Amino acid sequence: MNKLVKKLGLLFTVILLSLGAVGIADANHSHVQAAKTIRVTYTLKNNKKTIAKKNIRVKKHTTVLAALKKCWKVKSSGGFVTSIHGYSQNKSKKLYWTYTVNGKWANAANKVYLHNKDRVVWTRSKF
Incomplete structure (x- = not known):
């Protein structure tokens, strides 16, 4: 026993x-x-009105455009974002999508890489 x-x-x-x-x-x-992942905050604005906001995790070395596509349905043409979340640019009204990262204007969303705690704001406004 x-x-x-x-x-x-x-x-x-x-x-x-x-x-x-x-x-x-x-x-x-x-x-x-x-x-291997980072946290990023995305905000969508139509002029000054916030229409959507998401806090997401993405892999390091993710571009602004790739993360945007993870958040919402996105259309682009010739390197420019033409529609996000059903809000399209409008050439006749001169409404276009632009974006900032941490408050600074940026270009080429498919070439700008995100860093931890970045704040990306996409704004559709008259340009």
Whole structure:
């Protein structure tokens, strides 16, 4: 009986240690995954009115345009964004989409890379 209790105790200890090792591996994997992503805030404005806002996680080395497409339906032509979230540019009214990153005007949304905690604001306004 003593041998059985010792064997069960040993088996229980091995199981607990194995589960602990798996938990540590999962925690390390989660930490590595978190280190490979960044948080970004996107805001859409129609003139001065905010029409949508999202806080998202994207992989590092993601462009402004790629992250925008993750948030909403986007149309583009010749490198210019022509429609976001159903709001299209209007040449006759001279309404166009422009954007800023952290309050600074930027060009080529497909070539500008995001950084952690960036704030991207897309505005459709008269230009």
